[in-house]
Amino acid sequence: AQSVAQPEDQVNVAEGNPLTVKCTYSVSGNPYLFWYVQYPNRGLQFLLKYITGDNLVKGSYGFEAEFNKSQTSFHLKKPSALVSDSALYFCAVRDPLNAGKSTFGDGTTLTVKP
Amino acid sequence: DVKVTQSSRYLVKRTGEKVFLECVQDMDHENMFWYRQDPGLGLRLIYFSYDVKMKEKGDIPEGYSVSREKKERFSLILESASTNQTSMYLCASSPGPLRPLHFGNGTRLTVT
Numbered sequence: 001a002q003s004v005a006q007p008e009d010q011v012n013v014a015e016g017n018p019l020t021v022k023c024t025y026s027v028s029g030n031p032y033l034f035w036y037v038q039y040p041n042r043g044l045q046f047l048l049k050y051i052t053g054d055n056l057v058k059g060s061y062g063f064e065a066e067f068n069k070s071q072t073s074f075h076l077k078k079p080s081a082l083v084s085d086s087a088l089y090f091c092a093v094r095d096p097l098n099a100g101k102s103t104f105g106d107g108t109t110l111t112v113k114p
Numbered sequence: 115d116v117k118v119t120q121s122s123r124y125l126v127k128r129t130g131e132k133v134f135l136e137c138v139q140d141m142d143h144e145n146m147f148w149y150r151q152d153p154g155l156g157l158r159l160i161y162f163s164y165d166v167k168m169k170e171k172g173d174i175p176e177g178y179s180v181s182r183e184k185k186e187r188f189s190l191i192l193e194s195a196s197t198n199q200t201s202m203y204l205c206a207s208s209p210g211p212l213r214p215l216h217f218g219n220g221t222r223l224t225v226t
Binding site: 009032034036041042043044045046049051090092094095096098099100101102103104105106107 | 118145147149154155156157159162164170172173204206208210211212213214215216217218219220
């Protein structure tokens, strides 16, 4: 069975500082990893994905993520945080052999303070 | 842009009622999903469908059923609503197993 863990419920950073939101995964085959963001009272929006290729993946709104196979991690990063980045972030893994079933982490609330 | 529309943003129902949550996507996506979102528990998969009339149980299917008679529509049914089904329900669709999910804005269901 596949699973995703987001070890931090909450991350606080100051505006302009770099941010990292952590994610680790467990899969039996190749990992297919995704990051989503959720703003209040809205559905989730796709940020970026790793399927294969370069370990550093670039996505929307200046976010990027680093895939590390040996550490089974897929941390979300941004070099300079904005107050508007404050939201709930979810890491997810998809299983292409099971009709693309997606399993999500519990989410990390990011708060960027001015 | 893909649009996933959930028929209600807020819904209040009584215990024991049969509840229908409707979801429609406009991009001919094969895969559709129903999740519930509860604080501290993330998103938990209830049911998903990879084709018309096909359905698969997710991680928490008990107390729920689904229907997919047309490709664009995926309905979640609570046969007899209970208070522990009070939650935010999110529908999503995807064109394929390695593509991102597109989410609706959710239905916040309260069962009293």
